[in-house]
Amino acid sequence: MTINVPVYGTALQKGSGSSLPLIGPACFRGHPSQRPWLSVWGTTIVIIIFGVCLCAITCVCVCTGDGVPKENSPFINSTDNDKGNSYDGTNMALFEEEMDSNPMVSSLLNKVANYTNLTQGAQEHEDTEDFRPQVSFSPQMGTFMGVYLPCLQNILGVILFLRLTWIVGTAGILESLVIVGLCCSCTMLTAISMSAIATNGVVPAGGSYYMISRSLGPEFGGAVGLCFYLGTTFAGSMYILGTIEILLTYIVPKAAIFIAERKEDEADALLNNMRVYGTCCLAMMAVVVFVGVKYVNKLALVFLACVILSILAIYAGVIKTIFEPPDFPVCMLGNRTLQNQHFDKCLKTDFIENMTVTTKLWRLFCDGPELNATCNDYFFNNNVTQVQGIPGLTSGVISGWSTDTVLFKKGDPTQDLYMPYVVNDITTFFTLLVGIYFPSVTGIMAGSNRSGDLRDAQKSIPIGTILAITTTSIIYISCVVLFGACIEGVLLRDKFGDSVKGNLVIGTLSWPSPWVIVIGSFFSCCGAGLQSLTGAPRLLQAIARDGIVPFLQVFGHGKANGEPTWALLLTAGICEIGILIASLDSVAPILSMFFLMCYLFVNLACAVQTLLRTPNWRPRFKYYHWTLSFLGMSLCLALMFISSWYYAIVAMAIAGCIYKYIEYRGAEKEWGDGIRGLSLNAARYALIRLEEAPPHTKNWRPQLLVLLNLDSDHGVKHPRLLSFCTQLKAGKGLTIVGSVLEGTYLTKETEAKKTEQNIKSHMSAERTKGFCHVVVSSNLRDGVSHLIQSAGLGGMKHNTVLMAWPGTWRQSNDPVSWRNFIETVRETTAAHQALLVAKNIDSFPTNQDRLGEGTIDVWWVVHDGGMLMLLPFLLRQHKVWRKCKMRIFTVAQMDDNSIQMKKDLQMFLYHLRLDAEVEVVEMVSLDISAFTYEKTLVMEQRSQMLKQMQLSRTEREREAQLLHDRNSATQATVNDKSDTGPERVHMTWTKDKLFTERNRNREANANVAVRDLFNMKPNQTNVRRMHTAVKLNEVVVNKSQGAHLVLLNMPGPPQNRGGDENYMEFLEVLLEGLNRVLLVRGGGREVITIYS
Secondary structure, rough: OOOOOOOOOOOOOOOOOOOOOEEEOOOOOOOOOHHHHHHHHHHHHHHHHHHHHHHHHHHHHHHHOOOOOOOHHHHHHHHHHHOOOOOOOOOHHHHHOOOOOOOOOOHHHHHHHHHOOOOOOOOOOOOOOOOOOOOOOOOOOHHHHHHHHHHHHHHOHHHHHHHHHHHHHHHHHHHHHHHHHHHHHHHHHHHHHHHHHHHHOOOOOOOHHHHHHHOOOOOHHHHHHHHHHHHHHHHHHHHHHHHHHHHHHHHHHOOOOOOOOOOOHHHHHHHHHHHHHHHHHHHHHHHHOOOOHHHHHHHHHHHHHHHHHHHHHHHHHHHHHHHHHOEEHHHHHHHHOOOOOOOOOOOEEEEEEOOEOOOHHHHHHHHOOOOOOOEHHHHHHHHHHEEEOOOOOOOOOOOOEEEOEEEEEEOOOOOOOOEEEEEEEEOOOHHHHHHHHHHHHHHOOOHHHHHHHHHHHHHHHHHHHHHHHHHHHHHHHHHHHHHHHHHHHHHHOOOOOOOHHHOHHHHHHOOOOOOHHHHHHHHHHHHHHHHHHHHHHHHHHHHHHOOHHHHHHHHHHHOOOOOOOOHHHHHHHHHHHHHOOOOHHHHHHHHHHHHHHHHHHHHHHHHHHHHOOOOOOOOOOOOHHHHHHHHHHHHHHHHHHHHHHHHHHHHHHHHHHHHHHHHHHHHHOOOOHHHHHHHHHHHHHHHHHHHOOOOOOHHHHHHHOEEEEEEEOOOOOOOOHHHHHHHOOOOOEEEEEEEEEEEHHHHHHHHHHHHHHHHHHHHHHHHOEEEEEEEEEEOOOHHHHHHHHHEOOOOOOEEEEEEOOOOOOOOOOOOOHHHHHHHHHHHHHOOOOEEEEOOHHHHHOOOOOOOOOEEEEEEOOOOOOHHHHHHHHHHOOOOOOOEEEEEEEEEEEOOOOOHHHHHHHHHHHHHOOOOOOOEEEEEOOOOOHHHHHHHHHHHHHHHHHHHHHHHHHHHHHHHHHHHHHHHHOOOEEEEEEEEOOOOEEEEEHHHHHHHHHHHHHHHHHHHHHHHHHOOOOOOOHHHHHHHHHHHHHHHHHHHOOOEEEEEOOOOOOOHHHHHHHHHHHHHHHHHOOOOOEEEOOOOOOOOOOOOO
């Protein structure tokens, strides 16, 4: 079998200190005599059992199919050979044309049931050709071998052997049970949520990263996945440091390279030894992982056997204490514990041959062996006592609180550093102990990581994981109680066993020998470190192959067999950082943060999926509820801040930065995640709320429908229109970019999609945040009308239309272009929507431009609801227009008081909180000039000529049809149907007669047309309108020709459609001589208010 999930341990955090008492009496005096034969026989029996278990595990490992290739995913893509067999016969001829895209169910059922093929639509978008899984068969492992034992291996670890006794001695039994209960409850609730997610389909490689990313989206998945990777990598550092600590403290202390000459330098020497040995150990482990991962996976069961045998040795030792407690005396000086490595008798003086002589202990506290030597004051004033370190299960040590033992912080000024006291190296408090203990309950993801290797993953994962957590919780709780009931508090608080000649504290309780625990914990740390260096690179490789973080893609590659070589190098480098820190106390809190964050998002994913009730949320595991997931999520968050609030903030900041980076650069995956479903539900709720009432004036902002014109290649003619939209909106509110293709949707479907992609690429280039809507219609006029009527949804509809001025309307022979423009103006007015028309849009600034000091001039001629006031304010929020000042011009007639108008306008702007210069322009009512009269006459003559040209073109088309009819028959009779007259004329045409009649009619029509043009008199209404346009243009050009932008009220089209072409001429005259102009037409409602 293959086991490649790390076993997590913990470390301590530096501080300064105090300690909490332990339940139990102050001391237990007296102890039974030793029985050496029992220890010898017990050791022999354990060695025999150990060898038998190793042989059995090795056989199981071999028999479970190592070397058989495993599939990367439970689904295998269909091959080309399968396509030809998807249809045979004529019974289903009705569906034969769709067989390529919709194969027969009968041909797929067997493959789907065995997870060897994907049904249509089931293949995920992230599968690529490079990493497409191949057909293979996986070992059929059950719950015990595939889930239960891997979880036990990852949960039970170094904390149980190196730190749990110290936690119990420091916190006491009750607080220790609270710590264990909190941590185990957190993992149990997370396991329930994880079981629901893992049984809602197949979970391939990636484990927790895969579950979170596919449930909460690539942003959350990438952020938590990278944090989980960092946690697993630093876990490798912690396990290596734990291995070196056991080696140098308990196995071969003399192997230290750096030896302190002074006692105050011992801590630095230990750290340097940890760095040197840790680096060497990391290099060896990395080489082992690089050369042969399969050997690491096989040795995992050996390491698990060491852990299990060590736990059995602990329970055996507890039972033995009932009958015969081991002899581990602890020497006390007053209420201080002494290190007994440098003396053999716990006495100040000894009586030998009727003489009182001093002991080695005397020489440690006095300046000589004489009885009258000068001694340490505390040594002189307090008695030396000896207590039994392990009084036994029936001794009653659990009955009371022990408060008479003090462990000093190392370097405390109240004590001498050179005295052989047992000292505390860190400050102890409840939150610190939680952070130290929590890594001992991690590792619950081991089963879900192996879902592809399980016979029935949807059954094995929940049962195996929950059973493993229950088993380990019972072990931890029982150990807390048994340690407090069997071991004296002064020994429990001795972290490194200095009071029992440097023995591992938990080893003093084990049977038959302390070396069983020492060797077991050593191999446990080695195995956990190897598993971390094996699992972390694969997790990084899974993230890199998803492509959600662009700069990590290089780590998705490896050796020919798929081993992540580059990821292993990065993992080893990060591990080295942790080893250079060289302190378990500094590395351990980081692990708790990253694992707790991972568990938090697993609970969040389950809760979100449950509350959204998405159709695909159908987990086989039924014993879950969203309240349990939220409780687990809250508990994870609480434990993060309980353990270390500053580490929690740093970890969340790292995850947030990764989330924003993925959102900004890489996340283009669609995995059907829960966050998208949550967004849809939130959008639906918001749309329903918006539908209840129109927005208040204070909340009004332009929601734009941008009408784009396309060229012959379906490209955007005026991309600056999108730039201006971005500058006006700044990413706020609704933006819909629409365009129209002529034709039918059945024939233009491909072109419509291509056009939509072109528009979206331009929107991305111009940073326009919004939606794209391409409509296929029989003509442009109807398409624009459909957009104006139906764009948007519910309350999220546009209220403003932005379009470009048709600059070539005079050069176009087809009047449809300017007629479409005028009809658009009429429709926006009828729909009570505002209209913005940008003239010379191609000269507008881009998003990269920065306009210098200049002005945005507003010509407020008629009241439009405040649009002219609001638009410059919105533009100046963007960095392109930020330096521009706002000027407002209004027009006064002869009877108006210009001075009072200016005061009123300034007061109005003051109430609107707008900073702008105000100027009132007087337009004196003068007689209509000859220039205006002539310009109007030319305009009407041009309109008349266009009508004649249009009529001539119609006649030419009619003549061509008549000639075609004559040539198609020897004698053709043509019925000329007149639209104006009810009579039907019958004529027989010959070729000569046809040309004679045509020339005669042309000469007559031309003479009449020329005579009418020279005899025309301009319409007086048109003359007055032209006069207004000319005079207003003169004033605007005089005042605002140098402005960066001119905003002007847009006059409405005439009610009589016969004067539409004259309306375009009026607008041309009004805008003549101006560079950048934005014509503004209000939507019939107030959009700005003076109230708060």
